[in-house]
Each structure stands twice: as structure tokens, then as C-alpha cells.
Amino acid sequence: MAALIKAANAKIRSNPVSNYFLSTHFWGPASNFGIPIAAVLDTQKSPELISGQMTGALVVYAFTFMRYSLAVTPKNYLLFACHFTNAGAQLTQGYRYMNWHYWGGKDKAVPAVAAVPSA
Template sequence: MAAFVKAINAKIRAHPVLNYVCSTHFWGPVSNFGIPLAAVADTRKSPELISGQMTFALSIYSATFMRYSLAVSPKNYLLFACHFINEGAQLTQGYRYLDWHHWGGREKAGLTGAVEAGKETAKEVVAKAVEQK
């Protein structure tokens, strides 16, 4: 049985693509892609839910590992791509957080909601006036 496993392993390691797919240089970044996928999905959620501290920490984390992915030998471009996407998503989230909490985004949203409610009320009043004629 051990000879069979050694023979299969040698055949896999002899093929460059299969060797790469069976390495941690491939599976590490692939398993790590859940972080940027979640971050990109979170850009559609309300900015009230964003944690400024966690966004900052994940931005530093991704910047660090972007640098690391190019410093190792051989360079791990898949890991770089993973953290590049995450860095972009975290910077977007950071902007949304600052806009909502520090640059008046919450107040703008409140005014927009009040204007929309006023428009609906005006439509109801016009509809009732038309009915009474």
C-alpha cells in the first residue's frame, strides 16, 4: 500500500499544475478567499453595522499579507490577489464607516427618509382631493 501511495504522489509531483494544486501555495489562499468574499458582500449592507476597529485591523492584515505574498519564494500571486481584493473591500468599508459616523451620512439618510415620507403624504393628500371633487 505504501508503494502505491508513493507512486501516486510521485506522479502528482511530476506534473507542475497538479503539484501546485496539491500545495499550500494554492490551498492557503483558496481557503482564505472567504474573507474578501464576505467583505465584498458586506458592502451592500447598512453602514450602521460596520465596525471601525475591525475594518482597520483587516486593512492592516491584508496590507501585511500582500507584502508577505511577494516576499516569499516563490512569490504567491494567488495570495496577493486574495489580499488585494480584501484590501479594496476593507478600504471601501472604511470609507462607508467614516461617511456614516463622522461625515454626516446618518443625518443625510434621515433627511432623505423624511423627504420620501413627505412625498408619500403629499401623494395621499392629492389622491383624497381628487376623490372629493
């Protein structure tokens, strides 16, 4: 049985395409794409819900691993794309947080809600 598994593994690893899709170079970034997808979806939610500290931590995380993805050999461009997307989404969230809490976004939203007539 072990010889059969070893032969199947050698056959799979001999093909560069299947070797890539069965490696951590592919599955690591593919599974990590949940973070930027969630961040992009969160841009549609209220800025009241944004945590400034978490957003800052995720920006640092994204830039750190963007650098890491280009420092490893071979370069992992899929991991770079994942963290580039995450950095963009987190920077957007950071802008929304700053706008809401410090640049008058909350004050502008309150009169708009008050101006809506109730039924």
C-alpha cells in the same frame, strides 16, 4: 500499500500543474478568498453595521499579507490577489464607516427617511 501511495504521490508531484493545485501555495489563498468575498458582499449592507476597529484591523492584515505573499519564495501571486481584493474592500468599508459616523452620512440619511410618506 505505502509503496502504492508513495508511487501515486511521486506521479502527481512530477506534473507541475497537478503539483501546484495540490500545494498549500494554491489551497491557502483559495480558501482565504472567503474574507474578501464577504467584504465585497458587505458593501451592500447598511453602514451602521460596520465595525471601525475590525475594518482597521483587516486593512492592516491585508497589507501585511500582501507584503508576505511577495516576500516568500516562490512569490505567491494568488495570495497577493486575495489580499489586494480584501484591502480594496476593507478600504471601501472604512470610507463608508467614516462617511456615516463622522462626515455627515447619518444626518443626510435621516431626512430622506422622514420625507417618505407613510401609508
